[in-house]
Amino acid sequence: MTVDILSDLHLDFYFKPHLTTSENVISLFTQIFTDNCTREIGNVLIIAGDIGHYNEQNIEVLKTFQKKFYKYIICVLGNHDYYLVDSESKYAFENDSFKRVEDMRKLINQEKNMYCLDGKIIEIEGIRFAGADSWYDGSYVKKYYTQFDSNHINLLWNRNINDSRLIKGISRFDDIAKLEMVKLEQIYQNCDVMITHVNPSFDEEHINEKYHNSPINTFFTFDGSKFYKNSSMKYWIFGHTHDSIEYEMEDVKFLCNPLGYPNESQYGDNINMKSFEISL
Numbered sequence: 001m002t003v004d005i006l007s008d009l010h011l012d013f014y015f016k017p018h019l020t021t022s023e024n025v026i027s028l029f030t031q032i033f034t035d036n037c038t039r040e041i042g043n044v045l046i047i048a049g050d051i052g053h054y055n056e057q058n059i060e061v062l063k064t065f066q067k068k069f070y071k072y073i074i075c076v077l078g079n080h081d082y083y084l085v086d087s088e089s090k091y092a093f094e095n096d097s098f099k100r101v102e103d104m105r106k107l108i109n110q111e112k113n114m115y116c117l118d119g120k121i122i123e124i125e126g127i128r129f130a131g132a133d134s135w136y137d138g139s140y141v142k143k144y145y146t147q148f149d150s151n152h153i154n155l156l157w158n159r160n161i162n163d164s165r166l167i168k169g170i171s172r173f174d175d176i177a178k179l180e181m182v183k184l185e186q187i188y189q190n191c192d193v194m195i196t197h198v199n200p201s202f203d204e205e206h207i208n209e210k211y212h213n214s215p216i217n218t219f220f221t222f223d224g225s226k227f228y229k230n231s232s233m234k235y236w237i238f239g240h241t242h243d244s245i246e247y248e249m250e251d252v253k254f255l256c257n258p259l260g261y262p263n264e265s266q267y268g269d270n271i272n273m274k275s276f277e278i279s280l
């Protein structure tokens with residue numbers, strides 16, 4: 001089977017939330033998914049988080065993807081999928097990001113052949129896909145900035161990262177990491193493909209060079225070594241950073257293929273789809 005990979009769709013930057021039509025979605029994503037009519041679309045689409053800020057828009061777009069392009073869609077959620085960006089969202093989800101996330105997962109999982117993985121494994125044609133949102137855990141700073149303690153990391157997070165303002169229901173940078181590690185523990189030993197939002201390597205060689213030597217990398221990476229070193233997985237798909245990344249360790253291929261914001265993707269023109277073939 002051919003599995004196509006994309007992350008960081010940030011849909012509300014491409015389409016006005018209440019004025020999204022399937023025609024507009026099909027027009028933009030035909031170009032993206034086919035690389036301007038130069039490739040065949042795969043059987044499965046993996047979306048490694050950051051779908052968009054509005055659940056209703058997200059699900060309508062995913063349904064259009066399924067109707068028009070992909071039989072199977074497998075997602076995890078990203079930090080932006082936890083954001084409550086306006087007063088309507090705060091009201092609707094009672095100022096609790098976890099309620100938004102729960103609603104989004106439900107909307108996806110109630111569709112046939114569409115999955116939002118949250119510490120679960122699903123099987124398609126014998127291939128096991130495991131996923132969890134994942135979260136940054138401070139490992140990068142602990143390795144490269146040993147003088148910083150966790151209070152200092154939290155200060156950096158509060159000053160530099162929108163997650164601290166727009167995710168409601170947490171107070172520290174690694175609150176969600178603690179929840180997500182438990183989910184990864186449950187799934188890593190029994191999968192062929194792992195999906196997370198965050199890069200599971202905090203090694204600088206697996207981070208785009210333009211970001212080297214910055215403690216902010218700690219909010220884009222976590223230590224996933226325990227999981228990929230002791231697993232049957234062949235691929236680990238992630239997002240979060242808006243740079244296309246590929247690397248290999250321990251016989252696992254790590255792939256990140258973000259769409260990113262319209263100014264980064266040039267409204268899809270700069271994007272090449274990534275995919276892999278996998279069979280029993």
Ligand SMILES: [Fe+2]
Binds near residue numbers: 078079197240241
């Ligand atoms: Fe993200």
